Amino acid sequence: MNRTNAMARPRFGFGGGFLKRFGKAAEGFAAVETALVAPAMIALCFGVMELCEGYVCSGKVTAAASTAADLVAQDSSICDAEMNDVYAAVGAIIFPYSLSNMQVRISSLIDAGNSTVKVAWSSGYNTSPRGLNSTVTIPAGLVTSGGGQSVIFAEVTYYYTSPTGQLFHGAREFSDKFYLHPRRTAQISRTSGC
Numbered sequence: 482m483n484r485t486n487a488m489a490r491p492r493f494g495f496g497g498g499f500l501k502r503f504g505k506a507a508e509g510f511a512a513v514e515t516a517l518v519a520p521a522m523i524a525l526c527f528g529v530m531e532l533c534e535g536y537v538c539s540g541k542v543t544a545a546a547s548t549a550a551d552l553v554a555q556d557s558s559i560c561d562a563e564m565n566d567v568y569a570a571v572g573a574i575i576f577p578y579s580l581s582n583m584q585v586r587i588s589s590l591i592d593a594g595n596s597t598v599k600v601a602w603s604s605g606y607n608t609s610p611r612g613l614n615s616t617v618t619i620p621a622g623l624v625t626s627g628g629g630q631s632v633i634f635a636e637v638t639y640y641y642t643s644p645t646g647q648l649f650h651g652a653r654e655f656s657d658k659f660y661l662h663p664r665r666t667a668q669i670s671r672t673s674g675c
Contacts, residue, residue, distance in 0.1 A: 530645075531643050531645055535641060535653065538641045538655055539655045541578065542575075542655045543657045544574050545571045545574045545575055545585070545637045545639075545657075546636065546657040546659040547635075547659045548570060548571060549567055549637065549659070550633045550659040550660065551661060552566075552570060553633045553635070554661040554663050554669070555665070556663075556665070556669060557669060559672070560671075560674055561674070561675075562675050564587070568585060568606045571583070571585055575639065578639065578641070581607070582639055582640040582642070582652070583637065584605070584638040585605065585606040585607070585635070585636070585637050586605045586610060586635070586636045587634070587636075588601075588602065588610070588611050588636075589602050589632075589671065590617055590624065590633075591631040592624050592630050598623075598624050599614050599616050599617070600613055600615050608638070617634065623662075629667055629668075632660050632663075633660070633661045633663060633669065634658065634660055635658065635659045635661075636656065636657075636658050637657055638655070639654070640653070641653045
């Protein structure tokens with residue numbers, strides 16, 4: 482092919498040569514691919530972040546319930562100031578999530594005979610305590626009937642609101658319960674003053 486014929490052909494015509502060159506060109510494909518894939522990747526990123534935040538909050542609720550029961554079970558008698566310290570410790574575990582969305586209820590359940598347990602005392606943070614002498618259903622084997630045993634029952638509920646609100650709409654409830662036997666005495670007493 483001589484030089485004059487190559488120059489005489491139109492470079493950007495709609496003939497077969499244009500389609501071949503278009504098929505081989507790669508200059509703009511990265512921008513087009515990014516424009517097509519970026520929205521899906523951004524949505525996926527925010528979705529994963531939102532799921533992870535919810536999972537972390539759920540784990541903090543479990544740790545808070547465990548800690549609340551453990552701190553109370555270490556004592557032989559607990560007063561209002563010590564109970565406030567327990568709530569502060571639970572709040573430190575829940576941090577950085579808002580404490581106004583957290584409810585904590587700690588109760589001492591004692592053997593009531595006939596394979597039932599009743600509430601000896603109960604205390605609540607952002608929720609009402611259980612009624613005195615009310616019966617509570619617990620897993621079998623925690624308190625032996627007629628043995629005078631007791632168990633500390635901690636309940637933590639957190640109403641999680643997602644920072645982005647894309648995956649979880651509104652508040653999602655995470656809750657956990659934890660049971661522990663007192664360590665120093667058969668039953669932990671509850672007093673108002675320390």
